[in-house]
Amino acid sequence: MSLDGPTMDERVPRDFETLRATILDRRESLPKRIAQIAAYALDNPDDIAFGTAASIAASAGVQPSTLIRFAQQLGFDGFTSLQQVFRERLRERNSSYDERLQALRAKAEGGAGHRAIFDGFVAAASTSLNDISRTLDDAHLEDAISLLAKAQTIYVLAKRRSYPVASYIAYALGKLNIRNQLIESAAGLNAEMIAFATPADAVIAISFSPYAPATIEEARTISEHGVPIVAITDSSFSPLAQFARVWFEVAEADFAGFRSLSATMALAMAMTVGVGEKRRDIGRKRKA
Template sequence: MERTYESLKQEIAERHDQLPKRLLQIAEFTMEQPDFVALETVANIADKAKVQPSSLIRFAKLFGFDGFSDMQQVFRSRLIDRVVSYGERIRAAESDDVGNAASNGVLAQLISADSASLDRLGRDVPAADLERVADMLAGARIIGVTAQRRSFPVAAYLSYALSHLGQRAVLLDSIGGMSGEQARLLSGDDALIAISFTPYAAETLSVVGQAKAQGAKIIAITDKGLSPLVSLADIRFEVEEAQIKGIRSLTATTCLAVALVLALGHRLEAAALKRQPASRSKR
């Protein structure tokens, strides 16, 4: 059977903890930069990943390929259904010129990078997953939301917006070291939205692990690397944010959060409309 990118990604994630340090470095790079891996030479990939070309070959053979070029074909197949512009290829390669503000300025560069990130989000998020999340949240007794550090503003927004839809939304902020006590609120009747990007906040992972053990459904918003949330999530959304000079945006993540709220709002409204004829017929 032909290897697919998704099956390879799953295999790498499953063997993540068993990889030696150098191969783990390659695994994380290939998952974080799949377009670069698909389009560049072995020499350029090795240079960008800060490893020897021989290590790339050893990594490929570990996963059953004859050589790294064979593994590359899997990454290239991922691009068949996508139209990748020349400009996006440059952004995917994280060109050093991206920080040059001489021509367009920092704001213009950020807008351009965010636009590309939003385009990727539109391609990568299946409408069916938004519908599944809407169903999950509509039926939840409690909707927990958790995030730390850079992701915290998105969690705060979700908690605020979901409560305005009439849902019982609880922000699990781990303040005062209370993550364990807060997570005890969640059970099999509940759902938890967890947001975390590399280097993955320990507090968030702790809350997710406990909530999962207690039977709660997990909705993860994370990055395209080997996120530890992947194995815990019932539904996951992978977001590739724009990055300028090492500073990451939150535009795509916030857009996805708003989409989740809107999807739930539509679901609740549709359910309310279905109930109205039944209530009128009883009069």
């Protein structure tokens, strides 16, 4: 308005991260009460998003006017515009991951650099995690864990895309001192390995469409020998579901032609650690 005043055209933070950085940056030089509200804002961003100037000021132990001065000091013209940033943050975070994923796919295809690809994989993983925590059936998890906890040896069966999960399960079972056998395809000794399994053992089998024929074949053989199978797969039409005593449907989002493994991993780890716990409990009871 006036020509003499400081022009104040210092960049006003428009997004939360910039704002956060700005605040942290100036933290030292802020007056006491302003610093107090600044700290409160970063600690309780949700309150800023939803509260009224009066309620926030009260929670932070300052006057409403201080809150407004804080906003102005950051370059906003009032509390309301500062609040917008905090609200936008909630919107962003909350905006359906699916939508974001769509956008990112488009962006990546448009050749928007490698950051877009990375963001895409992160979004795919997040989507998958959201999804599975909505859909996982607690009772199935309990069943699977009980079944596996009773097994003498746990066989882990997975090829190709699912193999990383299997190898992590094997690693974790090993660390928990649970006897296990990873059925790899490397040496071609799978048939022999499988022949050792008895109904007192159990199998964790993982396979997604297009199902690796070897996995299906081995699962069939092993189930015909009466060994119970816990399966992780992607649909009720999966051949694995047929052979399994307990099975989980996991829908992983994909990006750039590769599916996420995050949901499968989370489930696999929960099963593994669950079995470890259950075994400890049983051990304790036996002693008592």
